[in-house]
Amino acid sequence: xxxxxxxxxxxxxxxxxxxxxxxxxxxxxxxxxxxxxxxxxxxxxxxxxxxxxxxxxxxxxxxxxxxxxxxxxxxxxxxxxxxxxxxxxxxxxxxxxxxxxxxxxxxxxxxxxxxxxxxxxxxxxxxxxxxxxxxxxxxxxxxxxxxxxxxxxxxxxxxxxxxxxxxxxxxxxxxxxxxxxxxxxxxxxxxxxxxxxxxxxxxxxxxxxxxxxxxxxxxxxxxxxxxxxxxxxxxxxxxxxxxxxxxxxxxxxxxxxxxxxxxxxxxxxxxxxxxxxxxxxxxxxxxxxxxxxxxxxxxxxxxxxxxxxxxxxxxxxxxxxxxxxxxx
Numbered sequence: 001x002x003x004x005x006x007x008x009x010x011x012x013x014x015x016x017x018x019x020x021x022x023x024x025x026x027x028x029x030x031x032x033x034x035x036x037x038x039x040x041x042x043x044x045x046x047x048x049x050x051x052x053x054x055x056x057x058x059x060x061x062x063x064x065x066x067x068x069x070x071x072x073x074x075x076x077x078x079x080x081x082x083x084x085x086x087x088x089x090x091x092x093x094x095x096x097x098x099x100x101x102x103x104x105x106x107x108x109x110x111x112x113x114x115x116x117x118x119x120x121x122x123x124x125x126x127x128x129x130x131x132x133x134x135x136x137x138x139x140x141x142x143x144x145x146x147x148x149x150x151x152x153x154x155x156x157x158x159x160x161x162x163x164x165x166x167x168x169x170x171x172x173x174x175x176x177x178x179x180x181x182x183x184x185x186x187x188x189x190x191x192x193x194x195x196x197x198x199x200x201x202x203x204x205x206x207x208x209x210x211x212x213x214x215x216x217x218x219x220x221x222x223x224x225x226x227x228x229x230x231x232x233x234x235x236x237x238x239x240x241x242x243x244x245x246x247x248x249x250x251x252x253x254x255x256x257x258x259x260x261x262x263x264x265x266x267x268x269x270x271x272x273x274x275x276x277x278x279x280x281x282x283x284x285x286x287x288x289x290x291x292x293x294x295x296x297x298x299x300x301x302x303x304x305x306x307x308x309x310x311x312x313x314x315x316x317x318x319x320x321x322x323x324x325x326x327x328x
Contacts, residue, residue, distance in 0.1 A: 013173070015200035016180035021046075021187070024053055026179070031105035031130040032063050035093075038122045039086050046186075052081060064103050067094040075254055075307035082310065084255060089117025107131050120161075128174040136164035137178040141185025148189060151206035224281050228263040231272075231286045231315060234293040240301035241321060242293040251280065252309040259294055273318060275311030284315050 025037035036056055040049045059077050060066040071091050078087035093115040106112050112123040124135035138161055146160050147153050171177040188195045202208040234242035243256045271283040300306060
């Protein structure tokens with residue numbers, strides 16, 4: 001163990017063993033299950049992922065089953081987790097695993113990296129957790145821990161990767177090291193609150209008890225653009241409601257919605273629903289139309305069978321359109 005990490009390593013790992021959260025993906029080394037958990041946890045809180053994790057494997061018990069399922073079914077299963085591009089990547093990756101690796105999740109780090117939607121950090125997590133490889137993880141939590149630990153708040157990703165790799169190269173237990181660093185950032189060394197008094201490595205941290213907040217977060221200003229959409233509702237007491245599938249790129253890609261028209265200016269009336277995305281605030285104005293709906297769509301009675309965006313779900317709830325049989 002190198003001098004840089006030898007001293008804090010033991011107390012950190014001891015702390016992790018005693019304080020780790022009991023999460024289902026920590027009871028397996030199955031790469032399929034680890035892969036899905038890592039993708040679900042990207043930009044989604046643990047509490048949201050937990051009930052959906054086991055549901056996923058009930059719907060898609062194997063990679064082969066997942067690859068054979070239509071994309072619409074996968075998007076429907078992903079409903080409510082947000083960032084649907086992740087589900088599209090998972091589906092594409094499952095097909096690549098079937099075609100290129102005979103349905104067996106690849107064991108080589110370079111091969112894992114070729115799968116759609118898997119970057120260096122996710123590949124490092126899978127390789128270390130499943131195959132005990134000395135591959136580093138550098139998610140948001142680990143970045144924050146390393147920046148504070150070494151008091152290098154402006155460190156670049158390249159510098160942080162070098163530091164993370166040094167630690168993992170020296171570690172006798174790469175899986176546990178990665179897990180402990182991620183857990184430390186998720187529970188004690190958080191962006192707005194650093195619980196230095198109970199941190200197992202506060203003696204070795206150059207930022208301990210300095211009340212430092214995440215520098216990147218404090219400097220980052222998220223510009224949110226207001227978008228005004230007219231949601232055209234074609235409802236029929238027998239046929240249901242008219243839905244279209246969104247384009248493969250852009251907001252709500254591949255999901256099903258009523259026809260949408262973007263308005264050039266904000267209407268004088270109040271929106272029926274406002275839905276906040278990372279960089280967009282969608283103002284939704286519903287309008288019932290008796291005219292013939294556009295040709296590129298379909299009548300839908302069973303809305304539960306289609307992957308709808310969360311914003312449309314909320315709008316339909318307010319419009320009482322989530323009944324099994326749509327009527328008006």
